[in-house]
Amino acid sequence: MTTPAPQTLLKGQLWIGGKETPALSGETFASYAPEDGRKLGDAARAGSADVARAVSAAERGFAVWSALPPAERERMLLRAADLLEAESDALIDLLIDESGSTITKARFECRYGASLLRTAAGEARRLYGDTFPNDRPHRLSLVLREPLGVVVAISPFNAPLALLAKMVVFPLAAGNAVISKPSEETPLIALAFARILHAAGLPDGALNMLTGYGSEVGSALVTHPAVRGIAFTGSTATGQKIGQLAMQHMARLQLELGGKNPLLVLGDVDVEAAVNATLLGAFYHGGQICMSSSRLIVERAVADDYLSALKAAAEGLHLGDLRDERTAYGPLIHHGALDKVRRHVQAALDAGAQCLTGGAVHRGLTYQPTLLVEPPRENAIWREETFGPVACAVIVNDLEEAIAAANESDYGLSAGVLTNDMKRGLQAARRIRCGGVHLGLHSFQSDALAPVGGFGLSGMGRSGGHYSTEHFTELKWISIELGE
Numbered sequence: 001m002t003t004p005a006p007q008t009l010l011k012g013q014l015w016i017g018g019k020e021t022p023a024l025s026g027e028t029f030a031s032y033a034p035e036d037g038r039k040l041g042d043a044a045r046a047g048s049a050d051v052a053r054a055v056s057a058a059e060r061g062f063a064v065w066s067a068l069p070p071a072e073r074e075r076m077l078l079r080a081a082d083l084l085e086a087e088s089d090a091l092i093d094l095l096i097d098e099s100g101s102t103i104t105k106a107r108f109e110c111r112y113g114a115s116l117l118r119t120a121a122g123e124a125r126r127l128y129g130d131t132f133p134n135d136r137p138h139r140l141s142l143v144l145r146e147p148l149g150v151v152v153a154i155s156p157f158n159a160p161l162a163l164l165a166k167m168v169v170f171p172l173a174a175g176n177a178v179i180s181k182p183s184e185e186t187p188l189i190a191l192a193f194a195r196i197l198h199a200a201g202l203p204d205g206a207l208n209m210l211t212g213y214g215s216e217v218g219s220a221l222v223t224h225p226a227v228r229g230i231a232f233t234g235s236t237a238t239g240q241k242i243g244q245l246a247m248q249h250m251a252r253l254q255l256e257l258g259g260k261n262p263l264l265v266l267g268d269v270d271v272e273a274a275v276n277a278t279l280l281g282a283f284y285h286g287g288q289i290c291m292s293s294s295r296l297i298v299e300r301a302v303a304d305d306y307l308s309a310l311k312a313a314a315e316g317l318h319l320g321d322l323r324d325e326r327t328a329y330g331p332l333i334h335h336g337a338l339d340k341v342r343r344h345v346q347a348a349l350d351a352g353a354q355c356l357t358g359g360a361v362h363r364g365l366t367y368q369p370t371l372l373v374e375p376p377r378e379n380a381i382w383r384e385e386t387f388g389p390v391a392c393a394v395i396v397n398d399l400e401e402a403i404a405a406a407n408e409s410d411y412g413l414s415a416g417v418l419t420n421d422m423k424r425g426l427q428a429a430r431r432i433r434c435g436g437v438h439l440g441l442h443s444f445q446s447d448a449l450a451p452v453g454g455f456g457l458s459g460m461g462r463s464g465g466h467y468s469t470e471h472f473t474e475l476k477w478i479s480i481e482l483g484e
Contacts, residue, residue, distance in 0.1 A: 061205020138483025281442025
């Protein structure tokens with residue numbers, strides 16, 4: 001375990017038109033480490049006037065970027081992946097400090113970020129068109145894909161490098177210009193990523209970045225008539241507001257919103273393997289993952305053994321220094337997040353849920369791994385996203401009850417089914433209403449090529465691979481009359 005030397009305060013500017021620049025107001029805001037409250041630096045605080053600057057720069061950048069051959073866009077994105085890997089040590093330190101990531105999560109984000117860049121680079125060559133037969137013998141019909149234009153990407157704090165990269169690089173690969181609005185909790189990580197893409201050779205204005213508060217720049221961004229596409233990952237409530245605003249000028253939407261994800265533990269499982277999967281699914285990054293396995297639906301045949309083993313394993317999780325490889329997870333992002341976890345847990349206990357373990361603060365903003373059993377199904381802990389290291393278990397008699405319990409949610413982002421019986425697993429997968437169902441795995445899965453998104457209040461559209469690049473293009477039908 002190594003601890004980095006003390007660093008001087010970092011200073012982040014806006015990134016507009018290929019240049020770092022202060023906000024027009026001259027205002028800044030501070031970034032703090034959630035682990036110990038230490039100030040890390042300051043970032044420029046964008047306002048509505050800066051939105052206008054960024055949109056103008058993006059329109060100019062789009063004219064240049066979209067005209068480049070796909071091979072050129074591919075080359076620059078591949079170069080960015082190499083640069084990200086070369087800068088990974090510094091990025092890991094920043095991820096640990098600014099987002100409260102463990103060292104293992106920070107390493108994963110860097111690896112995954114490079115994978116996303118390389119995947120998007122390949123997609124730049126695969127924006128395929130089409131032809132279709134025409135009843136008129138001398139007419140040819142072509143279908144082409146064209147980039148939308150200016151796309152806004154609003155990314156969250158919980159995976160501030162990986163999710164920002166995912167939301168930026170696929171629209172770029174399709175030839176769009178992007179304005180990135182990262183979380184105000186993690187501006188310094190975002191600016192480091194912007195510098196990497198600029199160093200890879202992106203034309204000025206192809207990527208712009210506005211740090212600041214969503215309440216101050218969000219509305220101006222998503223309602224600007226020149227913005228043709230919007231990608232947002234975050235809360236359902238904010239996503240709904242963005243959708244209402246974006247529809248005023250019919251901007252294309254891709255929304256990855258909240259989840260209350262079920263993990264089915266069927267009676268034939270190996271208990272030890274099921275417990276290990278649950279620990280990752282429920283407690284990775286302190287449960288601050290939209291695909292966390294927060295609802296455990298356990299068949300009665302295995303319930304006693306599974307819950308007993310899960311309790312012991314949760315109590316054995318190491319909550320220590322973030323640079324210690326043994327540490328399972330770190331702090332919640334801020335006091336508001338901690339207060340929400342406390343409220344949800346207390347309300348469940350007051351309503352009759354049993355707490356097998358946890359239920360209190362470990363230290364600072366770090367909450368104990370918490371396992372609740374049989375909360376009332378109408379309770380917030382079962383219905384709403386807690387976004388903390390809390391898993392709730394209910395016991396069911398059979399597969400039918402398990403599927404019904406999985407589907408009693410307004411969300412439908414991701415699910416896991418732990419079973420060795422693939423026939424039962426596939427029956428569950430076909431009937432659970434989620435954007436992704438993972439057999440033999442927990443609900444938190446990631447793949448650069450996969451279509452990630454959800455049903456219901458979990459959003460619309462899909463991100464990843466060609467699903468992203470195609471989403472941020474327009475189809476154009478061109479017909480050609482070859483005869484009279």
